[in-house]
Each structure stands twice: as structure tokens, then as C-alpha cells.
Amino acid sequence: MDTGKAYRFCIAPMMEWTDRHCRYFHRLLTRETRIYTEMITTAAVLHGNRARLLACRPAEHPVALQLGGSHPRELARCAEIAVDFGYDEINLNVGCPSDRVQEGRFGACLMAEPLLVGECVAAMKAKVKVPVTVKCRIGIDDQDPEEALEALTGAVKQACVDALIVHARKAWLDGLSPRENRDLPPLDYDRVYRLKARHPDLAIVLNGGIAALDDAEEHLKHVDGVMVGRTAYQEPWRLLAVDPVLFGKIARFASPMAAARALIPYVESELARGTRLHAITRHILGLFRGAPGARAFRRHLATEAVKPGAGIAVLRDALAFVVQDEEPSTRSAAA
Numbered sequence: 001m002d003t004g005k006a007y008r009f010c011i012a013p014m015m016e017w018t019d020r021h022c023r024y025f026h027r028l029l030t031r032e033t034r035i036y037t038e039m040i041t042t043a044a045v046l047h048g049n050r051a052r053l054l055a056c057r058p059a060e061h062p063v064a065l066q067l068g069g070s071h072p073r074e075l076a077r078c079a080e081i082a083v084d085f086g087y088d089e090i091n092l093n094v095g096c097p098s099d100r101v102q103e104g105r106f107g108a109c110l111m112a113e114p115l116l117v118g119e120c121v122a123a124m125k126a127k128v129k130v131p132v133t134v135k136c137r138i139g140i141d142d143q144d145p146e147e148a149l150e151a152l153t154g155a156v157k158q159a160c161v162d163a164l165i166v167h168a169r170k171a172w173l174d175g176l177s178p179r180e181n182r183d184l185p186p187l188d189y190d191r192v193y194r195l196k197a198r199h200p201d202l203a204i205v206l207n208g209g210i211a212a213l214d215d216a217e218e219h220l221k222h223v224d225g226v227m228v229g230r231t232a233y234q235e236p237w238r239l240l241a242v243d244p245v246l247f248g249k250i251a252r253f254a255s256p257m258a259a260a261r262a263l264i265p266y267v268e269s270e271l272a273r274g275t276r277l278h279a280i281t282r283h284i285l286g287l288f289r290g291a292p293g294a295r296a297f298r299r300h301l302a303t304e305a306v307k308p309g310a311g312i313a314v315l316r317d318a319l320a321f322v323v324q325d326e327e328p329s330t331r332s333a334a335a
């Protein structure tokens with residue numbers, strides 16, 4: 001695998017957001033992007049309803065499962081299970097600051113235990129052939145980020161990690177909520193660029209605050225890939241430009257409307273299986289952001305799709321509010 005290229009553009013793992021419906025929808029917008037699941041804990045994989053937690057359709061690939069945990073043997077077992085479910089990569093969460101995660105001694109607090117992270121990676125690598133990657137912060141609390149990031153990088157490199165994804169800000173474990181931890185500690189892109197310069201042989205992916213594709217192109221002069229979270233979710237129309245702009249490939253659909261229409265058969269098949277309409281349509285609310293009729297589209301879905309028994313007609317009616325033809329969007333995806 002050309003690792004550099006494989007990680008060129010990634011959609012971030014986001015709890016409650018990047019579920020299987022969201023991933024299916026995002027895949028309609030871009031073929032080349034690497035997509036990450038929400039974090040799933042090792043306890044959930046080992047003791048929970050695996051078929052529900054790990055279901056992933058062939059159409060989603062390439063897709064990475066993000067695991068939360070810190071026991072090498074448990075992580076290795078979960079990695080094996082994930083591969084059986086068809087995942088293309090296993091990613092370890094070393095960035096989540098929530099109290100619940102800290103109590104379980106995983107997520108961002110692992111920044112203080114680089115050797116253990118190395119052991120976790122080595123244990124997974126010993127059991128699976130798919131890439132094993134880590135998503136981390138540049139440090140936590142009063143750690144010196146230069147030292148903390150270097151120590152973590154050294155440990156995971158030693159364990160032959162396949163890529164390191166760096167959310168380019170510290171996490172404050174005490175006093176800031178997970179939400180505040182996504183915005184408040186300042187971003188430090190230069191630190192991640194320097195990390196790549198020091199480790200040219202390791203695939204490094206930069207995450208945090210990236211919105212426009214021309215910003216992504218700028219970062220790609222310094223690192224192997226970019227990972228985009230909130231913007232990808234809230235303004236998914238931007239994803240249509242990823243394949244042409246970053247991969248030189250033809251976009252899957254000429255317009256957000258064409259992509260929305262292509263989602264209809266999926267929605268129908270899920271409705272037939274008992275999935276509620278809102279479980280899918282909640283992910284597409286930002287698809288037409290800025291276009292005439294977008295607000296009515298969102299409002300219609302927000303009020304009607306949540307009703308028990310809401311069917312495909314609700315989605316069709318919502319789309320009818322949007323004034324957009326099949327031509328490429330006039331909005332610049334790089335804007």
C-alpha cells in the first residue's frame with residue numbers, strides 16, 4: 001500500500017456522528033477518502049452486541065475502526081474481530097479527554113504512557129495484517145509537547161505503527177469538557193510539521209481546524225495527510241470536491257442533489273429493515289448549506305423525519321425545497 005496516498009484525506013472519528021449511515025452517505029460524496037468510525041471501546045466489542053456495533057457495508061471501504069482501550073491483549077483480540085467484520089485499518093484513540101475515558105485509563109491520558117501505547121500497537125500488529133494507526137494529541141495538561149509527542153512517536157514507531165494522526169492541540173484533562181478541548185487549547189500545526197520533518201519515514205496525518213480544501217493542500221506540502229472532522233460533518237457538500245482536487249479523480253456526483261438522490265435506495269432499504277428515517281437524515285442536514293431552499297430542507301427533515309413511521313416521502317419532499325440542478329455546485333469547495 002502507498003501509505004502516504006492512503007491517508008491523504010481522512011474523515012475523523014466522531015462519536016454519535018460517524019455511524020454507519022453517516023459513513024455510507026460520506027462515501028457517496030467521495031471515493032478516495034479514508035473514513036473512521038466513532039470510537040468503540042474494547043469492552044463494548046468484547047461484551048456488547050458486535051453485529052450492531054461493528055456492522056459495516058462493503059460500500060464504506062476504505063474504513064477504519066477506532067478502538068478505545070489500553071490493554072494490549074484485549075486490543076489485539078478486538079483488532080482480530082474487527083478484521084473479521086471487514087475493517088481496513090485499526091486506529092487507537094489516544095486523544096479523547098472525557099472523564100469516562102480517563103476512568104477507563106485510555107484516550108488522551110495515554111499520552112503520559114507512551115510505552116504502553118507502543119505495547120498496544122505491537123500487540124495488534126502481531127495479530128492483524130491491516131494497518132494499525134494511532135490518533136493522538138500533541139500533549140496533555142502541563143506536558144512539554146515537544147517531549148510528549150516525540151516520546152509517543154518513538155514508542156509507536158518502534159512498534160511499527162502504520163500512521164500517526166495528530167490532533168494538533170493539547171488536551172486539558174482537568175477543567176475542560178471534551179467539547180472545549182476541541183477548540184480551546186491552541187492549534188500548533190508547526191509542531192506537527194516539525195514532527196514529520198524529524199520522521200520522514202512515518203506517515204503523519206494532521207488534524208484540527210481544517211475546513212477549506214486549499215488549506216488542506218497547503219498542509220499536504222508538510223505532512224502525508226489531513227483529517228477533517230466537524231467541517232466534513234456539518235458541510236458535507238465540500239466532500240464532493242475532495243476526489244477531483246486532492247486525488248485528480250472525477251467526483252462521484254456532479255452536485256449535492258445528485259448525491260442526495262443516490263442516497264434514496266439506501267434509505268429505502270434501511271427503512272425496510274426498521275431503521276428510523278431520522279437516524280439517516282440527521283447526517284445530511286448540511287448538504288445544501290448556503291443554497292436556496294437549504295433552510296426549508298433542514299427544517300422539513302428536522303420536524304418530519306423524527307415522527308414515528310416517517311417514510312421516504314419525507315426525504316423526497318425535503319429535497320423538493322432545494323433549488324439546485326444537476327450541474328456542479330457554483331459554490332467553490334475551496335471557499
Ligand SMILES: Cc1cc2nc3c(=O)[nH]c(=O)nc-3n(C[C@H](O)[C@H](O)[C@H](O)COP(=O)(O)O)c2cc1C
Nearest residue numbers: 012013014015038039093167208209210228229230
Ligand atoms: C461530535 C464529536 C465526536 C468526536 N468523537 C471522537 C471520537 O470518538 N474519537 C476521536 O478520536 N475523536 C473524536 N472527536 C474529535 C475529532 O476526531 C477531531 O479530532 C476534532 O473534532 C478536531 O478536528 P476538526 O477541527 O476537524 O473537527 C470528536 C469530535 C466531535 C465534534
